Amino acid sequence: MSPQSSTAPLASPDEFRAALSQLAAGVALVTVRDAGEDAGMTATSFLSVSLEPPLVLISVREDSRMDELLSRVDRWAVSLLGEQHRTIASRFAMKGRLSDRLLFADTPHTPGPATGAPLVTGALATVECHTEQRIAAGDHTLLIGRVLEARVPAPDGRPLLYFRGGYRKLG
Template sequence: MSPQHAAAPLATPDEFRAALSQLAAGVALLTVLDRDDLGPGEAAGMTATSFLSVSLEPPLVLVSVREDSRMDELLSRSDLWAVSLLGEEHRTIASRFAMKGRLSDRLLFADTPHQAGPTTGAPLITGALATVECRTEQRIAAGDHTLLIGRVLEALVPAPDARPLLYFRGGYRKLG
Protein backbone atom coordinates (compact mmCIF):
# COMPACT_ATOMS: atom_id res chain seq x y z
CA MET A 1 0.00 0.00 0.00
CA SER A 2 1.42 3.41 -0.89
CA PRO A 3 2.17 5.84 1.98
CA GLN A 4 -0.44 8.33 0.75
CA HIS A 5 -3.14 5.67 1.01
CA ALA A 6 -2.03 4.41 4.40
CA ALA A 7 -2.40 7.89 5.94
CA ALA A 8 -5.83 8.57 4.45
CA PRO A 9 -8.48 8.99 7.18
CA LEU A 10 -11.46 6.68 7.30
CA ALA A 11 -14.99 7.99 6.90
CA THR A 12 -16.74 8.38 10.23
CA PRO A 13 -19.78 6.17 10.91
CA ASP A 14 -22.05 9.23 10.53
CA GLU A 15 -20.47 10.19 7.18
CA PHE A 16 -20.74 6.61 5.95
CA ARG A 17 -24.38 6.31 7.07
CA ALA A 18 -25.27 9.63 5.38
CA ALA A 19 -23.64 8.59 2.11
CA LEU A 20 -25.29 5.16 1.98
CA SER A 21 -28.69 6.60 2.89
CA GLN A 22 -28.72 7.88 -0.69
CA LEU A 23 -29.03 4.31 -1.99
CA ALA A 24 -32.60 3.01 -2.12
CA ALA A 25 -32.87 -0.58 -0.89
CA GLY A 26 -35.62 -3.15 -0.86
CA VAL A 27 -36.93 -4.18 2.54
CA ALA A 28 -36.96 -7.80 3.64
CA LEU A 29 -37.86 -9.75 6.75
CA LEU A 30 -35.26 -12.35 7.74
CA THR A 31 -36.77 -15.17 9.78
CA VAL A 32 -35.59 -18.30 11.53
CA LEU A 33 -37.25 -21.00 13.59
CA ASP A 34 -35.30 -21.40 16.84
CA ARG A 35 -35.63 -25.12 17.36
CA ASP A 36 -34.82 -26.81 20.62
CA ASP A 37 -35.09 -30.35 21.93
CA LEU A 38 -38.04 -29.49 24.18
CA GLY A 39 -40.62 -28.32 21.65
CA PRO A 40 -41.51 -27.17 18.15
CA GLY A 41 -39.36 -24.04 18.35
CA GLU A 42 -40.04 -20.34 18.35
CA ALA A 43 -40.02 -17.97 15.39
CA ALA A 44 -37.68 -14.96 15.32
CA GLY A 45 -37.38 -12.21 12.76
CA MET A 46 -35.62 -8.97 11.88
CA THR A 47 -36.04 -6.33 9.22
CA ALA A 48 -33.13 -6.22 6.75
CA THR A 49 -32.14 -3.94 3.90
CA SER A 50 -28.77 -5.63 3.34
CA PHE A 51 -29.99 -8.55 1.26
CA LEU A 52 -28.78 -9.40 -2.23
CA SER A 53 -28.32 -12.05 -4.87
CA VAL A 54 -24.85 -13.58 -5.06
CA SER A 55 -25.11 -16.30 -7.72
CA LEU A 56 -27.59 -17.97 -10.05
CA GLU A 57 -25.63 -21.24 -10.41
CA PRO A 58 -25.88 -22.35 -7.67
CA PRO A 59 -28.59 -20.01 -6.37
CA LEU A 60 -26.99 -18.05 -3.50
CA VAL A 61 -28.04 -14.97 -1.54
CA LEU A 62 -26.36 -12.83 1.11
CA VAL A 63 -27.80 -11.14 4.17
CA SER A 64 -25.99 -9.00 6.72
CA VAL A 65 -26.76 -9.39 10.44
CA ARG A 66 -25.35 -7.31 13.30
CA GLU A 67 -22.66 -9.28 15.13
CA ASP A 68 -23.62 -10.34 18.65
CA SER A 69 -27.33 -9.68 17.99
CA ARG A 70 -29.98 -12.19 18.97
CA MET A 71 -30.51 -13.01 15.27
CA ASP A 72 -26.78 -13.65 14.81
CA GLU A 73 -26.89 -16.03 17.78
CA LEU A 74 -29.95 -17.86 16.43
CA LEU A 75 -28.44 -18.18 12.96
CA SER A 76 -25.24 -19.59 14.45
CA ARG A 77 -27.36 -22.44 15.89
CA SER A 78 -29.65 -23.01 12.90
CA ASP A 79 -28.49 -23.19 9.31
CA LEU A 80 -32.08 -22.92 7.94
CA TRP A 81 -33.69 -19.49 7.47
CA ALA A 82 -35.99 -17.57 5.17
CA VAL A 83 -36.43 -14.11 3.70
CA SER A 84 -39.71 -12.45 2.72
CA LEU A 85 -39.39 -9.47 0.35
CA LEU A 86 -41.85 -6.92 1.66
CA GLY A 87 -44.36 -4.86 -0.30
CA GLU A 88 -45.77 -1.40 0.36
CA GLU A 89 -48.54 -2.86 2.51
CA HIS A 90 -45.95 -4.37 4.90
CA ARG A 91 -44.60 -1.05 6.20
CA THR A 92 -45.97 -1.64 9.72
CA ILE A 93 -44.46 -5.13 9.82
CA ALA A 94 -41.07 -3.78 8.71
CA SER A 95 -41.19 -1.05 11.37
CA ARG A 96 -42.24 -3.37 14.17
CA PHE A 97 -39.51 -5.94 13.47
CA ALA A 98 -36.86 -3.17 13.19
CA MET A 99 -37.61 -1.47 16.53
CA LYS A 100 -35.04 -1.50 19.29
CA GLY A 101 -36.54 -2.59 22.60
CA ARG A 102 -39.49 -4.06 20.72
CA LEU A 103 -42.07 -6.60 21.75
CA SER A 104 -41.02 -10.22 21.83
CA ASP A 105 -40.91 -12.08 18.54
CA ARG A 106 -43.68 -14.35 19.82
CA LEU A 107 -46.04 -11.37 20.19
CA LEU A 108 -44.98 -9.85 16.88
CA PHE A 109 -45.61 -13.06 14.95
CA ALA A 110 -48.95 -13.58 16.73
CA ASP A 111 -50.07 -10.32 15.12
CA THR A 112 -48.37 -10.83 11.71
CA PRO A 113 -49.99 -12.91 8.95
CA HIS A 114 -47.53 -15.64 8.05
CA GLN A 115 -47.14 -19.34 7.36
CA ALA A 116 -44.33 -21.79 7.98
CA GLY A 117 -42.01 -22.30 5.04
CA PRO A 118 -42.40 -25.79 3.60
CA THR A 119 -38.64 -26.40 3.50
CA THR A 120 -37.22 -24.58 6.53
CA GLY A 121 -40.23 -24.09 8.79
CA ALA A 122 -39.19 -20.43 9.14
CA PRO A 123 -42.06 -17.91 8.91
CA LEU A 124 -42.93 -16.53 5.47
CA ILE A 125 -44.92 -13.28 5.45
CA THR A 126 -48.34 -13.54 3.82
CA GLY A 127 -48.56 -11.42 0.67
CA ALA A 128 -44.78 -10.93 0.37
CA LEU A 129 -43.53 -10.03 -3.11
CA ALA A 130 -41.29 -13.11 -3.00
CA THR A 131 -39.92 -15.55 -0.46
CA VAL A 132 -36.73 -17.58 -0.37
CA GLU A 133 -35.85 -20.38 1.99
CA CYS A 134 -32.14 -20.96 2.55
CA ARG A 135 -29.46 -23.10 4.13
CA THR A 136 -26.32 -21.33 5.33
CA GLU A 137 -23.32 -22.08 3.11
CA GLN A 138 -20.89 -19.65 4.71
CA ARG A 139 -20.61 -17.22 7.65
CA ILE A 140 -18.17 -14.34 7.21
CA ALA A 141 -17.17 -11.92 9.97
CA ALA A 142 -17.09 -8.41 8.49
CA GLY A 143 -16.58 -5.46 10.84
CA ASP A 144 -19.52 -5.30 13.26
CA HIS A 145 -21.66 -7.64 11.13
CA THR A 146 -21.84 -11.27 10.07
CA LEU A 147 -22.46 -11.94 6.39
CA LEU A 148 -24.50 -15.05 5.77
CA ILE A 149 -24.34 -16.63 2.36
CA GLY A 150 -27.27 -18.96 1.89
CA ARG A 151 -28.08 -21.58 -0.74
CA VAL A 152 -31.63 -21.02 -1.94
CA LEU A 153 -33.64 -24.20 -1.38
CA GLU A 154 -37.03 -22.77 -2.35
CA ALA A 155 -38.02 -19.53 -4.11
CA LEU A 156 -41.61 -18.41 -4.62
CA VAL A 157 -43.22 -15.29 -6.08
CA PRO A 158 -46.70 -15.23 -4.50
CA ALA A 159 -47.44 -11.54 -5.30
CA PRO A 160 -45.82 -10.77 -8.69
CA ASP A 161 -47.81 -7.56 -9.23
CA ALA A 162 -47.31 -6.06 -5.76
CA ARG A 163 -45.23 -2.91 -5.32
CA PRO A 164 -42.03 -3.05 -3.23
CA LEU A 165 -41.40 -1.31 0.06
CA LEU A 166 -38.19 0.72 -0.18
CA TYR A 167 -35.83 2.18 2.41
CA PHE A 168 -34.29 5.53 1.43
CA ARG A 169 -32.77 8.40 3.42
CA GLY A 170 -33.62 6.78 6.74
CA GLY A 171 -37.28 6.03 6.06
CA TYR A 172 -39.67 3.71 4.24
CA ARG A 173 -40.78 4.86 0.79
CA LYS A 174 -43.05 3.84 -2.08
CA LEU A 175 -42.28 3.85 -5.79
CA GLY A 176 -43.58 6.80 -7.80
Protein backbone atom coordinates in the same frame (compact mmCIF):
# COMPACT_ATOMS: atom_id res chain seq x y z
CA MET B 1 -0.92 -1.65 -0.16
CA SER B 2 0.73 1.74 -0.47
CA PRO B 3 1.82 3.57 2.70
CA GLN B 4 -0.60 6.38 1.86
CA SER B 5 -3.66 4.08 1.82
CA SER B 6 -2.89 2.64 5.26
CA THR B 7 -2.84 6.10 6.85
CA ALA B 8 -5.71 7.64 4.89
CA PRO B 9 -8.51 8.93 7.13
CA LEU B 10 -11.65 6.82 7.29
CA ALA B 11 -15.13 8.20 6.80
CA SER B 12 -16.91 8.63 10.11
CA PRO B 13 -19.92 6.37 10.78
CA ASP B 14 -22.22 9.40 10.40
CA GLU B 15 -20.64 10.38 7.05
CA PHE B 16 -20.83 6.82 5.83
CA ARG B 17 -24.47 6.43 6.93
CA ALA B 18 -25.42 9.74 5.25
CA ALA B 19 -23.76 8.73 1.98
CA LEU B 20 -25.40 5.29 1.88
CA SER B 21 -28.82 6.72 2.76
CA GLN B 22 -28.86 8.00 -0.83
CA LEU B 23 -29.21 4.42 -2.09
CA ALA B 24 -32.76 3.09 -2.14
CA ALA B 25 -32.98 -0.50 -0.89
CA GLY B 26 -35.71 -3.09 -0.85
CA VAL B 27 -36.98 -4.13 2.57
CA ALA B 28 -37.04 -7.74 3.69
CA LEU B 29 -37.91 -9.73 6.78
CA VAL B 30 -35.29 -12.35 7.63
CA THR B 31 -36.73 -15.16 9.74
CA VAL B 32 -35.61 -18.30 11.50
CA ARG B 33 -37.26 -21.05 13.53
CA ASP B 34 -35.23 -22.30 16.49
CA ALA B 35 -36.42 -24.79 19.10
CA GLY B 36 -40.06 -24.19 18.18
CA GLU B 37 -39.78 -20.39 18.41
CA ASP B 38 -39.86 -17.94 15.51
CA ALA B 39 -37.56 -14.93 15.29
CA GLY B 40 -37.24 -12.18 12.72
CA MET B 41 -35.46 -8.98 11.80
CA THR B 42 -36.02 -6.29 9.21
CA ALA B 43 -33.19 -6.04 6.70
CA THR B 44 -32.23 -3.84 3.78
CA SER B 45 -28.97 -5.69 3.23
CA PHE B 46 -30.12 -8.60 1.09
CA LEU B 47 -28.78 -9.37 -2.36
CA SER B 48 -28.31 -12.02 -4.99
CA VAL B 49 -24.81 -13.50 -5.16
CA SER B 50 -25.07 -16.23 -7.81
CA LEU B 51 -27.56 -17.89 -10.13
CA GLU B 52 -25.60 -21.15 -10.50
CA PRO B 53 -25.85 -22.27 -7.77
CA PRO B 54 -28.55 -19.94 -6.45
CA LEU B 55 -26.95 -17.97 -3.60
CA VAL B 56 -28.03 -14.89 -1.65
CA LEU B 57 -26.38 -12.77 1.03
CA ILE B 58 -27.71 -11.13 4.19
CA SER B 59 -25.88 -8.92 6.66
CA VAL B 60 -26.60 -9.26 10.38
CA ARG B 61 -25.27 -7.09 13.19
CA GLU B 62 -22.58 -8.96 15.10
CA ASP B 63 -23.61 -9.95 18.63
CA SER B 64 -27.31 -9.41 17.86
CA ARG B 65 -29.91 -11.98 18.80
CA MET B 66 -30.35 -12.87 15.13
CA ASP B 67 -26.59 -13.36 14.73
CA GLU B 68 -26.64 -15.76 17.68
CA LEU B 69 -29.63 -17.67 16.29
CA LEU B 70 -28.10 -17.94 12.82
CA SER B 71 -24.88 -19.28 14.32
CA ARG B 72 -26.93 -22.22 15.69
CA VAL B 73 -29.56 -22.69 12.98
CA ASP B 74 -28.42 -23.18 9.40
CA ARG B 75 -31.80 -22.73 7.71
CA TRP B 76 -33.55 -19.37 7.38
CA ALA B 77 -35.94 -17.48 5.15
CA VAL B 78 -36.38 -14.06 3.62
CA SER B 79 -39.69 -12.41 2.71
CA LEU B 80 -39.40 -9.45 0.33
CA LEU B 81 -41.89 -6.94 1.66
CA GLY B 82 -44.44 -4.93 -0.29
CA GLU B 83 -45.83 -1.46 0.40
CA GLN B 84 -48.58 -2.97 2.56
CA HIS B 85 -45.97 -4.41 4.96
CA ARG B 86 -44.64 -1.11 6.28
CA THR B 87 -45.96 -1.74 9.80
CA ILE B 88 -44.40 -5.20 9.88
CA ALA B 89 -41.04 -3.78 8.75
CA SER B 90 -41.18 -1.04 11.40
CA ARG B 91 -42.13 -3.39 14.22
CA PHE B 92 -39.38 -5.93 13.51
CA ALA B 93 -36.79 -3.12 13.16
CA MET B 94 -37.49 -1.50 16.56
CA LYS B 95 -34.86 -1.60 19.28
CA GLY B 96 -36.27 -2.70 22.62
CA ARG B 97 -39.27 -4.12 20.77
CA LEU B 98 -41.89 -6.59 21.84
CA SER B 99 -40.93 -10.24 21.88
CA ASP B 100 -40.83 -12.02 18.55
CA ARG B 101 -43.63 -14.29 19.78
CA LEU B 102 -45.96 -11.28 20.16
CA LEU B 103 -44.84 -9.77 16.84
CA PHE B 104 -45.51 -12.99 14.94
CA ALA B 105 -48.92 -13.30 16.63
CA ASP B 106 -49.90 -10.09 14.77
CA THR B 107 -48.06 -10.90 11.53
CA PRO B 108 -49.87 -13.08 8.99
CA HIS B 109 -47.42 -15.81 8.02
CA THR B 110 -46.98 -19.46 7.16
CA PRO B 111 -44.06 -21.79 7.87
CA GLY B 112 -41.75 -22.30 4.92
CA PRO B 113 -41.80 -25.85 3.54
CA ALA B 114 -37.98 -26.09 3.37
CA THR B 115 -37.02 -24.34 6.61
CA GLY B 116 -40.07 -24.03 8.86
CA ALA B 117 -39.15 -20.33 9.19
CA PRO B 118 -42.04 -17.86 8.92
CA LEU B 119 -42.87 -16.50 5.46
CA VAL B 120 -44.90 -13.27 5.45
CA THR B 121 -48.31 -13.66 3.84
CA GLY B 122 -48.56 -11.51 0.71
CA ALA B 123 -44.79 -11.00 0.41
CA LEU B 124 -43.64 -10.07 -3.08
CA ALA B 125 -41.26 -13.03 -3.04
CA THR B 126 -39.85 -15.51 -0.54
CA VAL B 127 -36.63 -17.48 -0.45
CA GLU B 128 -35.63 -20.21 1.94
CA CYS B 129 -31.94 -20.83 2.47
CA HIS B 130 -29.29 -23.06 3.96
CA THR B 131 -26.18 -21.26 5.25
CA GLU B 132 -23.21 -21.96 3.01
CA GLN B 133 -20.78 -19.50 4.58
CA ARG B 134 -20.46 -17.05 7.51
CA ILE B 135 -18.03 -14.17 7.09
CA ALA B 136 -17.02 -11.73 9.83
CA ALA B 137 -17.05 -8.21 8.36
CA GLY B 138 -16.51 -5.28 10.73
CA ASP B 139 -19.45 -5.05 13.12
CA HIS B 140 -21.58 -7.41 11.02
CA THR B 141 -21.69 -11.04 9.95
CA LEU B 142 -22.36 -11.81 6.30
CA LEU B 143 -24.27 -15.00 5.62
CA ILE B 144 -24.27 -16.54 2.19
CA GLY B 145 -27.21 -18.87 1.78
CA ARG B 146 -27.95 -21.51 -0.81
CA VAL B 147 -31.53 -21.02 -1.99
CA LEU B 148 -33.60 -24.14 -1.32
CA GLU B 149 -36.97 -22.69 -2.34
CA ALA B 150 -37.94 -19.48 -4.14
CA ARG B 151 -41.49 -18.31 -4.75
CA VAL B 152 -43.19 -15.22 -6.13
CA PRO B 153 -46.64 -15.16 -4.48
CA ALA B 154 -47.36 -11.49 -5.38
CA PRO B 155 -45.86 -10.88 -8.84
CA ASP B 156 -47.80 -7.63 -9.36
CA GLY B 157 -47.07 -6.17 -5.92
CA ARG B 158 -45.17 -2.95 -5.31
CA PRO B 159 -42.00 -3.02 -3.17
CA LEU B 160 -41.46 -1.34 0.15
CA LEU B 161 -38.28 0.74 -0.11
CA TYR B 162 -35.93 2.28 2.43
CA PHE B 163 -34.43 5.63 1.38
CA ARG B 164 -32.93 8.55 3.32
CA GLY B 165 -33.76 6.99 6.68
CA GLY B 166 -37.42 6.15 6.01
CA TYR B 167 -39.78 3.80 4.25
CA ARG B 168 -40.90 4.87 0.79
CA LYS B 169 -43.12 3.76 -2.06
CA LEU B 170 -42.41 3.75 -5.77
CA GLY B 171 -43.93 6.54 -7.80
